[in-house]
Amino acid sequence: MLSSVEMCAGAGGQALGLETAGFGHEALIEIEPDYCKTLQFNRPHWNVLAQSLVDFSATKYKGIDLLAGGLPCPPFSKAGKQLGENDERNLFPEALRLVDECRPKAIMIENVRGFLDAVFEDYRGHLKKQLKKLGYEVDWRLLNASEFGVPQLRPRVVIVALKKDIASNFEWPAVTAHNPATVGETLYDLMAANGWLGVAKWREQANEIAPTIVGGSKKHGGPDLGPTRARKAWASLGVNGISIGDAAPERDFVGMPRLTTRMVARLQGFPDSWQFAGKKTIAYRQVGNAFPPPVAQAVATQIKSALNVTAKRHLSSVA
16 A cells, blocks of 8 residues: 555545545644544544644655645635735645655645636746756646536646656546536435425436535634525525535425535535534535545546556566
């Protein structure tokens, strides 16, 4: 099994994808206590470090196969002020420090679509230059979760950097041949859990994939499915996006149902067995901010393939 260290591990979306792709976890760094509880509950054997990335040193992990992470999105998000490198939440400098400390064979970083905006062209160039100095070839691509079987659009930028002798072996993952299931198809059994009589009609209305799920921030009030435009999109699918529900609709429920945290987690590509710690707001935030596991798995599988090809060539040359 290949080795990895994960920055800003969150609720484990990326970590799950890496695990499925064949990566073990030497360490997962996460500052939020409830997020750490989620990781520890679901995978007691993982080495979860409850601390800030700023305080973490990667020197003891020198030579690991993969350094991965979903760095904070607000510095580059259109929902914020897009302060980029001037935002105190920007952790790309810390990521570069960790790369220098542990010199992984490969790097995988997820961020929001806004990272590709023209306003950050100089900053992207700076990151590429810094990684090149450290011996890496860098590429990035905008991936939509729906192209990897996740029933949600969710465009995300994935940055992949590999050591120069490995980079030519990497290929971006191919997208799936078919569109994912609709919201109605995906959530039918969960919506029907309490015998709701209107569930069949609802499934017919919820006949598209989900809009991008929004996780919100600490400054945000309670859990909801996004701003006005997003709520309108959810309403067209027969979903009340004003808040998150505690349970599926009862038998005689009339109106638009709310999604539960479990339903949203399934739309994000989490397995139903994955449990989230904390009260409803914090649990939903963990789900909403996650990197869908199937997308992480698809990219990590390609990184693993590139690493394996290089290892085989090395063994062949030695022999």
